[in-house]
Amino acid sequence: MTMPEHSNTWHDARYDMPVSRQLERYNELAAKNASARxxxxxxxxxxxxxxxxxxxxxxPLTVAEHIELLALAECIARTVRHPSNIHHALLAGVTWADIAHIIDSDELTVRRDYQQWADDQYDLNQRYPDRGMTADEHAAATARAAKGVGDTFLRTETSTDLPHDQ
Known part of the structure; x- marks a missing residue:
């Protein structure tokens, strides 16, 4: 499959603009689209x-503009829905129940996603010591994710490997 000639616009929308500019451009294209429609x-x-x-x-919007609008929407959503926002909310005292309610999920899923993000941040720090979470930060995040859940949280994909009573 070959990329269309407007792939540079799509790339620019995703990577080369600060989020404030992405929002401006998204609003510009969305307004143009709404007006034409x-x-x-x-x-x-x-x-x-x-x-x-x-x-x-x-x-109406051109094909390239529709692709750019979609790319901007996705990039903005990923930016504002970034897992670090949950981390900072937890550090500020927001509860797991509040976070789960706000993002329309359940606590266990939110905690597991947070733990995966913390693990990824720790892995990043192992490769690039000036980035991600240090071992101490990772341990604190892991404790935060598990607090009040019991050992059911700690059993993820490996739970099938654990011996069962009976």
């Missing part, structure tokens, strides 16, 4: 009034 709808209904709605041509 509204005009099409008004014309289709037969209620388009140039005096009221303006005479400017409002072309």
């Amino acid at each position: 509204a005009r099409i709808e008004l014309v289709a209904r037969g209620i388009y009034d140039p005096a009221r709605h303006g005479t400017d041509d409002r072309p």
